[in-house]
Amino acid sequence: MTFNPFNPQTLLAILPEIALVVVAALVMGLDVVWPESRRRSLGLLTAGGFGLAAGLALIFAQPPADHPLIFGGMMRHDGLAFFFRLMFIFSGMIVALLSVDSAGVARKGEYYAVMIGAVIGMNFMAAAADLIMLYLALETTSIALYLLAGFLREDDKSAEAGLKYFLFGAFTSAITLYGFSLLYGFTGQTNLYSLSAALLGGSVPIGSLLVALLLVLVGFGFKVSAVPFHFWSPDVYEGAPTPITAFISVASKAAGFAVLLRVMLVVFPDIERYWGPLIAVISIFTMTLGNTLALAQRNIKRLLAYSSIAQAGYALIGLAALSQTGVAAAIFYLLTYTVTNLVTFGVVILASRVIGSDEIADYAGLSRRSPGLALAFLVGLLSLGGMPPLAGFFGKFFIFMAAIEAGLVWLAVIGVLNAIIGLYYYLTVLKVVYLYRSERDHETIPVPRAYALALGLCAAAVIVLGTAAAPWFGWATNAASSLF
Amino acid sequence: MPVNVETVIFFLLAAMAIGAAVGLLLSRNAVHSALFLVLNFAVVSVFFLFLAAPFIAMVQVTVYAGAIMVLFLFVIMLLGAELLRGGASGRWHSALAVVLAAGFVGVLGYVAFFSGIAPEALPNVDAGFGGPQLLGMDLFQTYLLPFELTSLLLLVAMIGAVVLTRDARTRSAAGPGARP
Numbered sequence: 001m002t003f004n005p006f007n008p009q010t011l012l013a014i015l016p017e018i019a020l021v022v023v024a025a026l027v028m029g030l031d032v033v034w035p036e037s038r039r040r041s042l043g044l045l046t047a048g049g050f051g052l053a054a055g056l057a058l059i060f061a062q063p064p065a066d067h068p069l070i071f072g073g074m075m076r077h078d079g080l081a082f083f084f085r086l087m088f089i090f091s092g093m094i095v096a097l098l099s100v101d102s103a104g105v106a107r108k109g110e111y112y113a114v115m116i117g118a119v120i121g122m123n124f125m126a127a128a129a130d131l132i133m134l135y136l137a138l139e140t141t142s143i144a145l146y147l148l149a150g151f152l153r154e155d156d157k158s159a160e161a162g163l164k165y166f167l168f169g170a171f172t173s174a175i176t177l178y179g180f181s182l183l184y185g186f187t188g189q190t191n192l193y194s195l196s197a198a199l200l201g202g203s204v205p206i207g208s209l210l211v212a213l214l215l216v217l218v219g220f221g222f223k224v225s226a227v228p229f230h231f232w233s234p235d236v237y238e239g240a241p242t243p244i245t246a247f248i249s250v251a252s253k254a255a256g257f258a259v260l261l262r263v264m265l266v267v268f269p270d271i272e273r274y275w276g277p278l279i280a281v282i283s284i285f286t287m288t289l290g291n292t293l294a295l296a297q298r299n300i301k302r303l304l305a306y307s308s309i310a311q312a313g314y315a316l317i318g319l320a321a322l323s324q325t326g327v328a329a330a331i332f333y334l335l336t337y338t339v340t341n342l343v344t345f346g347v348v349i350l351a352s353r354v355i356g357s358d359e360i361a362d363y364a365g366l367s368r369r370s371p372g373l374a375l376a377f378l379v380g381l382l383s384l385g386g387m388p389p390l391a392g393f394f395g396k397f398f399i400f401m402a403a404i405e406a407g408l409v410w411l412a413v414i415g416v417l418n419a420i421i422g423l424y425y426y427l428t429v430l431k432v433v434y435l436y437r438s439e440r441d442h443e444t445i446p447v448p449r450a451y452a453l454a455l456g457l458c459a460a461a462v463i464v465l466g467t468a469a470a471p472w473f474g475w476a477t478n479a480a481s482s483l484f
Numbered sequence: 485m486p487v488n489v490e491t492v493i494f495f496l497l498a499a500m501a502i503g504a505a506v507g508l509l510l511s512r513n514a515v516h517s518a519l520f521l522v523l524n525f526a527v528v529s530v531f532f533l534f535l536a537a538p539f540i541a542m543v544q545v546t547v548y549a550g551a552i553m554v555l556f557l558f559v560i561m562l563l564g565a566e567l568l569r570g571g572a573s574g575r576w577h578s579a580l581a582v583v584l585a586a587g588f589v590g591v592l593g594y595v596a597f598f599s600g601i602a603p604e605a606l607p608n609v610d611a612g613f614g615g616p617q618l619l620g621m622d623l624f625q626t627y628l629l630p631f632e633l634t635s636l637l638l639l640v641a642m643i644g645a646v647v648l649t650r651d652a653r654t655r656s657a658a659g660p661g662a663r664p
Contacts, residue, residue, distance in 0.1 A: 014629075021636065028643075072626035110647045117640040124633060133630050140637040147644035 010070045012060045013077045016053040016089065017120050023049030024116040031109020039107035043100035044450060046112040050093035050119070057086055067482050069129055073191045076129040078482035083331060083475065084126035084258040087338055091251040092119040094342045097454035098349050099243040104152045111151060115247070118144035122251055126258035131180045131190040134259060138176075138219070142169045145252055149240040161239025168222065168232040176219025182212040183267070192266050200270055213268055213275060220263070223256025224312045227285040237305035242352065245301055246345030249308045250338040257315060257334055261327055264319065265483045272322050280320035280411050287313030287418040294425050300348055301358045303425065304341070307384060310422060311337050317399050317415055321406035328480035329398035332473050336383070336395035339461040344380035346455045347373050354445045360429055364436035370445040374433050376455050381430055383462050385423035391465035398473060494534065501527040514560045518553060525549040537614030 011018070026049075027042055034042075067078035075081070096112060105111045121140030128134035146169060150162015184190055186208065187198035199209065221229035237245045268275060290310030297303035315337070318330025348358070350373060355362045367374035383390035396419055403412040447455075465472055501524055508520035525548045532541035612618055623631055 071629040074627070074629040108647075110643050114640055114643055114647075117636060117643075120636060121633075124629075130630075132627065133633070136630050136633045136637060140633060140640065143637065143644065144640045147640070147647065150648070153648065 010077075013070055013075075015060050016057040016085065017123055019053045019056050020049065020089075020116050020120050020123075023052070024113040027109045027112045027116070029109075036107060039109070040100055042109055042112055043096050043106060046116065047093045047096040047450075049116070050089050050096060054086060054089045054093070057082070057089065061085075063482075069191070069193065073193070074130045074133040075124065075127040076193075076482075077127070079479040080258065080262065080331070080482045081123075081127035083335075083479035084254060085123045087254055087335060088119050088122040088126070088251050091247065091254075091338055091342065092116070094346075094454045094458060095243050095247045095251075097450045098246065098342075098346050099241075100450045101353070101448050102241060102243050102349060103353070104155070105241050105243065108151075111148070114144045114147050115244075118148065118247070119251070122255040122258075125255045126262075128259070129192050129262075131184065131192070131195075134192075134263075135173075135177060135180060138223075138259070139173065141252065141255060142173060145169075145244075145248060148244040149236055149248070151244065152241055155239070157239035158241065159239075161236045164232055165236045165240075172219045172222035172229060175215050179212045179215030179218070182208070182215065186212070192263065195267050196269070199267065202270065206271060206274070209268075209271060210274060213271070216263065217275075220256055220260040221282070224253050224260060224316075225309050226282050226312050226316060227289050227309070230286070230290070230309045233309060234302045234305040237308075238299060238301045238358070242301065242345060242349045242358075245304075246342055246349070249304065249345070250341050253308065253312060254334045254338060257312075257330065261319060261330065262483060265327070276320055276322045279316055280408065283313045283316035283320055284411070284414055285313075286310065286316060287415065291418050291421040291425075295421070297425075298360055299358050300360050300363070300429070303360065303429070304344065304348070307422065307425075308341065310418065311341075311384070313418070314396060314399055314415060317403050317408075317411055320411065321402045321408060323402060323406050324477070324480050324484050325398075325405055326402040327483060328473065328477040329395075329402040331479055332469075332476035333395040333399050335472065335476065336391035336462075336465050339458045339465065340380055340383040340390070340392055343376055343455060343458040343462060344384065346451060346458065347377040347380060350445060350447060350451055350455075354443070360432055362438075363429070363432050365438035365441040366433040366445075368437070368441040369443055370447065373445055373447065373455075376459050377433055378430060379459050379462055381426040383466065385426040386419050387423070389463070389466045391462045391469075393466055394469040394473070395465075490534065494531075497527050497530055501531075514565055515557065518556050518560060521556075522549050522553050525553070535614075536609060539614055539616045539619055 023046065027046055030045070031039065031042060061077075061082070063077045063079055063082045067076060069076050092115065096115065099111070099115075100106055118141050121137050121142075121144060124133065124137035125141060128137050146162055146166040149165045150159050152158035180190075183195060186204045187195055189195045189198050218229060222232070225233045237249065240248065264272075264275065264279075287310050290306045290308075290313060294303050294306035294310065297306060315330045315333045318326045318328075318333060320326070321329070350370075351363065351366060352358050354369075366377070379390060383392035386392045386396040388394075396415070400412040400415055403409070403415065504520045504524040504527065508517045508524065511517045511520060525544060529541040529544035529549070532538075532544055
């Protein structure tokens with residue numbers, strides 16, 4: 001396989017990432033120069049940097065129609081990568097805005113620089129077309145996230161989260177790397193598309209190939225927190241600084257899906273009759289376990305952790321359908337999930353600053369203390385539950401439709417049953433927020449402007465995606481088509 | 485296998501490498517273990533020379549035997565952890581390690597002698613293979629993007645290392661001993 005030779009034009013394809021590196025350096029520099037009192041602006045600067053990167057991506061980094069493999073075949077400049085890159089940059093921007101007044105992280109340049117590093121890693125994860133590039137991007141993302149999860153060193157829970165995340169991550173990443181090395185050993189290729197060509201026609205025994213596939217799946221399963229690789233998520237979600245919990249729950253999970261979709265569909269299309277049912281089974285366990293365990297949670301961050309495990313299960317249905325519609329549905333689902341979960345976590349961040357705890361019981365009377373915040377929470381939780389006219393409804397609708405189209409009616413039925421369980425615990429939280437009273441009902445919860453902007457953007461996106469889904473789903477379909 | 489100078493040297497070096505590895509495991513002093521590891525790395529780098537990869541051999545010496553082992557020795561001496569003591573769990577740990585190592589040697593031996601994969605099947609390498617020029621061409625052409633990403637990865641890791649250790653130092657500096 002030959003790759004396009006380098007020409008300076010291809011640099012435009014990574015212009016957003018180049019801009020992000022510059023912003024990271026700027027943030028680190030200003031952290032030294034600015035006095036403590038001015039450093040709140042670092043978060044706003046970072047958010048602005050992400051906005052700039054998104055703009056550059058839209059103007060200069062649009063993928064050409066022929067999806068070229070660029071930089072010696074290291075990355076593929078296609079619709080799927082473009083879709084996910086914009087999503088990561090958007091999540092980064094929202095998380096930076098949600099961090100500006102967050103205790104312990106807000107005024108630290110390193111925090112924002114490492115976060116930018118994580119986003120760059122994710123961008124390359126989505127675009128990587130070579131095992132070496134893929135692994136490096138995966139590690140760049142992971143190491144940055146381990147650091148961010150354990151950023152509050154003084155807080156034992158955060159330190160525990162960082163360490164636990166690191167140990168689990170390093171372990172699964174080593175297993176994935178072993179899978180990669182087997183793939184290289186079988187074929188002598190590291191490029192995903194050359195691998196695909198080399199594996200076509202069954203020159204490698206199916207048994208060996210399945211072993212490699214399972215090993216590779218371990219690391220990806222960890223990233224998307226699919227059962228049985230989900231053990232880390234409740235503890236990490238609970239202990240990490242809440243903006244980072246939001247970041248891990250949306251961007252890192254979506255990045256895991258980006259590589260999962262690309263590797264499975266590009267490298268292993270020949271044996272999809274083996275791994276398709278496997279993904280369906282993982283998806284059932286992931287949904288059911290996530291939803292069942294979420295029922296018993298009293299801590300909002302743990303509840304959202306189990307909820308996010310369940311959400312990964314729904315998205316896996318899209319892959320199990322093994323069709324272009326299925327992949328488009330999974331991508332669209334991740335988009336709706338990203339904006340929805342960001343709204344929900346935004347409210348949790350603001351509320352916990354005043355309430356001082358993450359216990360669901362302490363959310364009593366939130367609707368009186370801040371009607372706007374309670375409304376945003378309502379939008380977020382109902383969308384997670386899949387109620388129309390919010391984004392989550394269409395997310396689940398397209399997923400189940402793709403499953404039925406692919407003849408997996410039983411899977412769709414299990415999905416719907418799970419969605420009902422999910423709705424129950426989301427409504428339980430809303431009951432506390434709207435119906436219960438507390439002694440501090442009259443104390444309002446202040447909403448700084450940066451947070452209002454972030455929440456407003458995401459809530460608007462939830463409503464737009466839920467009312468005018470067609471153009472966005474069209475975009476997702478277009479992104480999915482670059483894998484087929 | 486024909487007996488020539490190369491074979492003799494190979495077996496001499498192999499004995500040295502294995503001896504160094506055994507010494508590393510059996511030594512009760514961590515500094516001695518580290519020095520045995522340096523010897524092992526140095527011998528392995530000569531093997532790379534035999535395999536027509538002079539550049540890798542030099543990298544092995546400078547990076548592993550040099551930089552990384554100096555760091556190891558530095559940490560060992562800084563922590564004062566020269567003397568190792570076998571803990572209560574030591575016995576079954578070492579038994580397990582012996583079993584696993586024996587299994588690994590068994591698998592390697594099987595592949596090398598019985599699986600029918602003959603060394604003649606391996607292709608001959610071109611002249612210049614593994615040399616700095618070819619390596620540089622690959623690194624800065626095909627693998628330019630991963631190379632740059634690695635620098636970002638290391639930068640992030642470095643920032644992280646500073647962040648995770650900085651507070652502890654400032655706190656201990658301002659601790660009880662520092663007060664007037």
